[in-house]
Amino acid sequence: MVGHSAAGVASRLLRPAMHRRLPTWLLVAIALYALCAKQSVAADWVIVIASRDQVYELDTASIRSLPDGRLSAWMRSYLRPGRQALAIGEKSYQSTKSLDFYDCVGLKSGIRQAIHYADSDWTDVVNTYSVGEAAVAMSDVVPDSVGEGQLQGVCSRRQRTVGQQNIPPVAGAIDTDWAWDEFRSPRGVLEWECRGMQTGRIASTIDKCKGKLMLDNTWPGPIAPQVR
Helix, strand or coil: CCCCCHHHHHHHHHHHHCCCCCCHHHHHHHHHHHHHHHHHHHCCEEEEEECCCEEEEEEHHHCEECCCCCEEEEEEEEECCCCCCEEECCEEECEEEEEEEEECCCCEEEEEEEEEECCCCCCCEEEEEECCHHHCCCEECCCCCHHHHHHHHHHHHHHHHCCCCCCCCCCCCCCCCEEEEEEECCCCCEEEEEEECCCCCECCCHHHHCCCCCCCCCCCCCCCCCCC
16 A cells, blocks of 8 residues: 555545445545555564563654754654553553654754553553654763663664765774674674774674764674674
8 A cells, every 4th residue: 555645545445335425434434544554564663672561663764864963763662561551640551652852972862752552552542742843852861771772773773874984994903992883693683793993803892892882883784894
């Protein structure tokens, strides 16, 4: 259904029944269903961080650059099965969606829009929050927190899409600085390693990357660099 309007989809679905008049509510329901199906296909949700109780996902297709250099992206979260519902005021919720702003240089984030849902599949809205773009309150992300994981997830993927140049290793060099690298391992899964920037070698200890933001902009993309 991608590439077709909701009205067009509804028209084709109803064509066999055009000889009789259907209720207006049914027409509206079919159109909304077609529209939601189209939107769900367009989204590209990937897990960026998970805890014992919740899973947080990023819609990578939603990442946008703002005029002031910040990034915006949609996030969503849901409780793992069997976990107790969370509360906002007197209302309980199990899942959320939010439009967040990220400052990849200043390491800050803020929420422009948030929706809380009573269920775990984002259908039963219990609370909404929204502010104008200029009113988004940006705050420092806390180290080793969910917020830091979300920031890293957005910033690393945006860096990969803007065509950062690969930094080749230098023959015979000795590593004096290190950076994080996300690459596809021989097992076929994406992994993070701390690499020496001069040689491309994996560091003997991840402490070499201590304090460095986990961004994949030194060797962007899933292919590991040539090691010297």
